[in-house]
Amino acid sequence: MTKKYIPMAVNGGIGFGAKLKPKQLAVLGKYLDEDTEIEFTTLQQLIVQIPEAELEEAQRTFDEVGLHYYKVGKYVKNLRTCNFCKGEEEEGMPVAKELNRRIAGQEVPFTLKPAYTGCPIGCGEPLINDIGVMKDKDTFELYIGGKSKGSDARTGKLVKSNLHPEELYELVERILDLYRENSKKRENFYRFVDRLGIENIKQEIHID
Numbered sequence: 001m002t003k004k005y006i007p008m009a010v011n012g013g014i015g016f017g018a019k020l021k022p023k024q025l026a027v028l029g030k031y032l033d034e035d036t037e038i039e040f041t042t043l044q045q046l047i048v049q050i051p052e053a054e055l056e057e058a059q060r061t062f063d064e065v066g067l068h069y070y071k072v073g074k075y076v077k078n079l080r081t082c083n084f085c086k087g088e089e090e091e092g093m094p095v096a097k098e099l100n101r102r103i104a105g106q107e108v109p110f111t112l113k114p115a116y117t118g119c120p121i122g123c124g125e126p127l128i129n130d131i132g133v134m135k136d137k138d139t140f141e142l143y144i145g146g147k148s149k150g151s152d153a154r155t156g157k158l159v160k161s162n163l164h165p166e167e168l169y170e171l172v173e174r175i176l177d178l179y180r181e182n183s184k185k186r187e188n189f190y191r192f193v194d195r196l197g198i199e200n201i202k203q204e205i206h207i208d
């Protein structure tokens, strides 16, 4: 019988840079076939193929060593972040982790890439991702509709600034709901933002 594989995106979670520990690599190796290929993505993830029969056990073991894993396909990807060079609290790492916990893996009409950066220098490139969050002093700015590739690459549009964490989480959830409820089939998020227009979107999610 042909062995079935499930693709998973794996990383070490949000921290000071995208890093993996030897014991995490060892655990990964345990579930991968010898000649399998591992893809490194620009989203600080490894795409691996786990045998379906071992999936549950693999996930339990991943949890034990702190490996984070996400579905591959039409889901919100894990939050791409900067390296938090100025410190965990100052640059809002807990907020990035909580936002990631809430939205990563949500089903959406087309793969959606969120990004977070701990200060306006913007190493996490939030303005060229679908949803971008930038910490500025004690509050957060939320951008949507950025695009990094192609001749129509563009920066995202500001939804709102001076957001506190709970307001930020709430707005992002409302935007994802709006996208799910109103997008055309397989419509990219940036196209959806273009079609509706930033002012209409702000109205729909109740921002004056």
Ligand code: SF4
Binding pocket: 082, 083, 084, 085, 086, 091, 117, 118, 119, 120, 121, 122, 123, 124
């Ligand atoms: S965005 Fe700011 S906090 Fe984050 S790595 Fe760059 S300089 Fe450091």
